[in-house]
Amino acid sequence: MLSEVSKEIKYYLKHCQILKRILRETNSSLNDINNLLQLGTDIKRELSIYDELEALSQKVERTPNLIIFGQSCHAKAVLVNMLLQQKILPYFSSQWRHITFKYGQAKSVHLMLGEEIEIVENLNVHEEPNWETIPEEDIQRNDKENLLDHCPSIEVMLKHKLLKENVKIIVPPDCHRDQLVEVLERIGEKVLPVIIYALSEDTLSDFNIQEIRKLKDIYLVPFLFVSVNKIELPALNTESLTEPKKHSLESNGEENVNQLHSLKEQLTRLGYISNDSDSDLSVTSEQTDELLRKKPFCLECSLDNALMSDKTINEDFILFIREILRSSKLKMALSLSELHNSCLRKFILCAFDMAREIQITPKRILYAQDVEMKMFTSLMTIASEQQEEITSIIQRTLQDMKSNVAEVLEGYNSSALVSPKVATMEIQQLVLKTLAASVAIQIVQSVGCLQESFTGTLERCLENLEKSCRELEGNLSASDAVKQIIHAAYNIDLKTPTSFSIVHTFMDRLRKLLGSFSSPWSSTGQFNCTLQWQLQVVTNMIDSLSASKLAKTISAQFQEHVKSSHAAFQCAMRSLENQLSDQLEQTEEQRIAIRKKHAPRFARLALESTSLCDLIKWGMPKQIREIGRGQYGVVSSCEPWGKISPCAFKSVVPPDDKHWNDLAMEFYYTRTIPEHPRIVKLRGSVIDYKYGGGSSPAVLLLMNRMTKDLYCGLKSGLTWLKRLRIAIDVIEGIRYLHSQGLVHRDIKLKNVLLDDEDRAKLTDFGFCIPEAMMSGSIVGTPVHMAPELLSGRYDSSVDVYAFGILFWYICAGQVKLPSQFDQFQNKEQLWNSVRKGIRPECLTHFNEACWNLMEQCWSAEPSERPLLGNVQPQLEQIYKSVKYGLNQGKFPYSPGSVKSYASQDMCYNYTFMNFREY
Numbered sequence: 001m002l003s004e005v006s007k008e009i010k011y012y013l014k015h016c017q018i019l020k021r022i023l024r025e026t027n028s029s030l031n032d033i034n035n036l037l038q039l040g041t042d043i044k045r046e047l048s049i050y051d052e053l054e055a056l057s058q059k060v061e062r063t064p065n066l067i068i069f070g071q072s073c074h075a076k077a078v079l080v081n082m083l084l085q086q087k088i089l090p091y092f093s094s095q096w097r098h099i100t101f102k103y104g105q106a107k108s109v110h111l112m113l114g115e116e117i118e119i120v121e122n123l124n125v126h127e128e129p130n131w132e133t134i135p136e137e138d139i140q141r142n143d144k145e146n147l148l149d150h151c152p153s154i155e156v157m158l159k160h161k162l163l164k165e166n167v168k169i170i171v172p173p174d175c176h177r178d179q180l181v182e183v184l185e186r187i188g189e190k191v192l193p194v195i196i197y198a199l200s201e202d203t204l205s206d207f208n209i210q211e212i213r214k215l216k217d218i219y220l221v222p223f224l225f226v227s228v229n230k231i232e233l234p235a236l237n238t239e240s241l242t243e244p245k246k247h248s249l250e251s252n253g254e255e256n257v258n259q260l261h262s263l264k265e266q267l268t269r270l271g272y273i274s275n276d277s278d279s280d281l282s283v284t285s286e287q288t289d290e291l292l293r294k295k296p297f298c299l300e301c302s303l304d305n306a307l308m309s310d311k312t313i314n315e316d317f318i319l320f321i322r323e324i325l326r327s328s329k330l331k332m333a334l335s336l337s338e339l340h341n342s343c344l345r346k347f348i349l350c351a352f353d354m355a356r357e358i359q360i361t362p363k364r365i366l367y368a369q370d371v372e373m374k375m376f377t378s379l380m381t382i383a384s385e386q387q388e389e390i391t392s393i394i395q396r397t398l399q400d401m402k403s404n405v406a407e408v409l410e411g412y413n414s415s416a417l418v419s420p421k422v423a424t425m426e427i428q429q430l431v432l433k434t435l436a437a438s439v440a441i442q443i444v445q446s447v448g449c450l451q452e453s454f455t456g457t458l459e460r461c462l463e464n465l466e467k468s469c470r471e472l473e474g475n476l477s478a479s480d481a482v483k484q485i486i487h488a489a490y491n492i493d494l495k496t497p498t499s500f501s502i503v504h505t506f507m508d509r510l511r512k513l514l515g516s517f518s519s520p521w522s523s524t525g526q527f528n529c530t531l532q533w534q535l536q537v538v539t540n541m542i543d544s545l546s547a548s549k550l551a552k553t554i555s556a557q558f559q560e561h562v563k564s565s566h567a568a569f570q571c572a573m574r575s576l577e578n579q580l581s582d583q584l585e586q587t588e589e590q591r592i593a594i595r596k597k598h599a600p601r602f603a604r605l606a607l608e609s610t611s612l613c614d615l616i617k618w619g620m621p622k623q624i625r626e627i628g629r630g631q632y633g634v635v636s637s638c639e640p641w642g643k644i645s646p647c648a649f650k651s652v653v654p655p656d657d658k659h660w661n662d663l664a665m666e667f668y669y670t671r672t673i674p675e676h677p678r679i680v681k682l683r684g685s686v687i688d689y690k691y692g693g694g695s696s697p698a699v700l701l702l703m704n705r706m707t708k709d710l711y712c713g714l715k716s717g718l719t720w721l722k723r724l725r726i727a728i729d730v731i732e733g734i735r736y737l738h739s740q741g742l743v744h745r746d747i748k749l750k751n752v753l754l755d756d757e758d759r760a761k762l763t764d765f766g767f768c769i770p771e772a773m774m775s776g777s778i779v780g781t782p783v784h785m786a787p788e789l790l791s792g793r794y795d796s797s798v799d800v801y802a803f804g805i806l807f808w809y810i811c812a813g814q815v816k817l818p819s820q821f822d823q824f825q826n827k828e829q830l831w832n833s834v835r836k837g838i839r840p841e842c843l844t845h846f847n848e849a850c851w852n853l854m855e856q857c858w859s860a861e862p863s864e865r866p867l868l869g870n871v872q873p874q875l876e877q878i879y880k881s882v883k884y885g886l887n888q889g890k891f892p893y894s895p896g897s898v899k900s901y902a903s904q905d906m907c908y909n910y911t912f913m914n915f916r917e918y
């Protein structure tokens with residue numbers, strides 16, 4: 001029985017090897033992606049998986065160690081001796097040192113300091129060449145030894161099968177309560193603890209209870225209580241232990257039962273075992289799943305158990321070990337698969353974002369250039385062609401200003417100390433500013449394209465482009481240049497040299513005016529800037545301005561501003577465009593690398609880790625018989641697997657890396673399709689690494705077993721009503737896939753499976769792909785392939801075309817190739833003719849509505865094919881009219897055709913009878 005334990009451990013280590021390899025490949029894939037992106041970003045950190053990967057790498061290195069605790073040294077000794085089937089530990093001693101049992105060719109005992117250093121000291125055991133039991137004195141700690149500080153431990157080497165595969169049995173030292181936590185923590189480091197607690201007394205002491213609590217808190221794993229029999233003097237006859245049949249420990253049976261009973265009560269009360277714990281230790285995969293979901297790090301309680309007697313110890317012990325190891329590797333595999341799937345999701349999204357950026361950026365650039373050009377042209381037109389309008393705007397404005405001179409001066413506060421020249425200049429500037437502002441407002445209003453929302457979109461578009469540009473070159477950005485253009489219209493500036501001559505003329509006139517004026521000087525000789533004087537200055541200024549000259553000046557100045565800003569914009573845009581196009585080239589390269597290399601590589605890792613989870617949970621499916629063969633794999637029925645019954649699996653042997661990656665991407669998409677009644681859901685997968693002698697592993701894809709495919713269904717005969725129902729089912733299935741953003745690309749008779757009630761589900765998502773990830777691969781089954789598929793530019797409407805052909809077979813009620821297609825020797829001839837418009841013929845019994853529908857579906861022009869959302873109600877209408885006999889003679893048969901089909905399908909007669917009736 002104990003060799004079973006070794007087997008379990010071997011199995012565990014085998015899965016750990018697979019996990020280690022997947023982890024190594026994950027790390028190397030992530031490093032490759034880092035190199036590709038070259039952005040100085042660490043993808044592991046970016047995807048926040050760094051810590052998880054680190055933690056998993058450490059966990060997977062741990063070997064299972066049996067750690068023996070117990071109520072007393074005596075209990076531990078009985079248990080260890082029982083496991084090792086020899087009386088190696090003394091029954092009657094206390095204050096034990098730390099003891100480790102390891103595998104070794106020769107039986108030996110060493111005193112160690114840590115794991116590496118052996119203390120050369122003569123142990124008593126060394127005195128006795130044929131020793132059987134380690135002397136008490138060697139195991140006992142002396143008073144000077146401090147457990148937490150370089151305390152020697154005992155290492156025992158044994159050639160025992162339980163210790164193979166680097167498994168150790170560890171017996172922690174007896175310790176004081178204060179040292180308990182630290183001692184326990186040290187032991188649990190770097191090992192996968194399989195904790196067994198030996199019980200030999202009727203009740204647990206306070207210390208025992210405390211110790212058990214700490215064990216639970218620290219190790220977070222379930223552990224096993226083993227009730228051992230107390231050994232009374234005389235000591236156990238070890239010979240009896242070595243014989244498997246006689247290895248039960250002699251003791252008073254009745255006493256043992258009582259002891260167990262009271263212990264069980266106490267443990268149940270404390271919540272360490274459940275009430276029905278003795279009934280079944282084995283936890284089903286489903287229960288473990290449930291537990292993992294509820295308590296991802298801790299499976300205690302349900303797995304805790306007390307072994308009742310030495311008669312059952314081995315079976316229960318193996319079950320316990322199996323569950324501990326299983327849950328441990330399952331947790332690791334689940335975490336890894338979760339990491340892979342989340343990375344893959346992110347890569348796919350990243351590829352989508354890149355594709356969008358590649359598509360949108362040139363459009364954005366064109367948009368910005370277009371809008372700016374429109375704005376520029378409008379402004380230049382206003383400036384050059386609408387001078388008259390500007391003149392009249394200025395005249396109107398000057399008129400308004402004149403009638404409201406006081407308003408112009410609003411806010412003007414001249415200091416008493418300024419000279420008349422300065423005051424005049426100030427007022428003059430004020431007049432020009434007011435004039436400029438009102439002219440600007442009028443101009444802006446007359447330029448529709450300068451409306452806030454319009455320029456706002458342009459600015460946002462430019463800011464977006466500039467943001468996506470990693471290094472902006474040049475002094476002026478395009479968005480700044482645009483702002484300047486707009487600025488030119490809003491802030492017509494009449495202070496600049498262009499308006500200087502007007503101002504000059506004005507100043508001359510002002511000087512003359514000042515001479516004729518009543519003196520603005522006070523008696524003290526100080527200039528007195530009275531309001532009246534100010535009003536006078538304003539009025540004179542307004543009178544002196546020529547609207548037409550100003551219009552010219554404004555126009556010239558405005559054109560100058562707009563032109564230079566436009567030139568700056570174009571320059572900035574050119575440099576932006578150059579940089580973005582370099583960047584987009586790089587992005588495209590990265591996108592292709594992600595789509596073609598990195599995402600598939602991660603998909604393969606995800607397929608491996610997810611399959612490992614399924615293998616750990618449900619094991620290998622057991623084949624019953626082969627039920628079908630396709631181009632890429634063999635489908636077999638199998639015994640119930642997981643929760644699936646009846647169950648089937650498709651085994652695929654990918655011949656090379658490319659096929660592996662393709663299969664993995666398909667697997668990822670297919671597995672993420674949510675459950676739907678019209679889809680054969682992929683339930684799981686396992687990889688048979690031993691297949692082909694280990695050189696070419698097989699991937700087994702598990703799904704619900706269906707009764708037959710539509711090809712067989714049509715061959716064996718289906719009523720017209722059933723066939724119509726199937727057509728509706730197929731449409732529902734395709735619509736569902738399309739709603740998930742997926743295109744099936746291989747709708748055909750053999751990919752429609754029927755259940756016992758002849759309801760249909762779609763299967764075989766080998767070519768199924770998100771529309772956005774399609775890259776124009778030519779895939780499908782020749783007669784069902786839409787003509788545009790061959791050009792590589794197609795969309796989800798290829799499924800509508802394929803449905804049209806499928807519907808032809810459904811209406812025909814047989815699987816014979818349409819005669820129109822039957823004449824061709826090969827698929828090239830077929831495709832040539834399909835491109836020229838050749839389609840299946842209208843059989844004489846086809847009803848008009850059905851024929852119309854299939855004709856629409858297989859239209860050469862994809863845009864002319866109907867939406868499936870419209871096809872479904874039409875089919876439902878036909879179905880209803882057939883079901884309730886309302887089709888008024890529009891059945892799919894002409895009386896003459898019945899004869900030939902009746903032999904193939906009796907159901908035609910039934911339909912025909914209805915036809916005759918109506």
Ligand SMILES: Nc1ncnc2c1ncn2[C@@H]1O[C@H](COP(=O)(O)OP(=O)(O)OP(=O)(O)O)[C@@H](O)[C@H]1O
Pocket residue numbers: 627628629630631632633634635648650680703704705706707708709750751753763764766
């Ligand atoms: N879940 C299933 N239950 C019952 N039979 C199935 C199931 N899946 C597939 N089959 C049967 O196995 C046959 C082979 O299926 P498979 O998907 O491998 O190939 P195919 O669709 O016929 O061809 P290809 O590989 O070219 O797509 C199907 O035609 C069908 O009859």
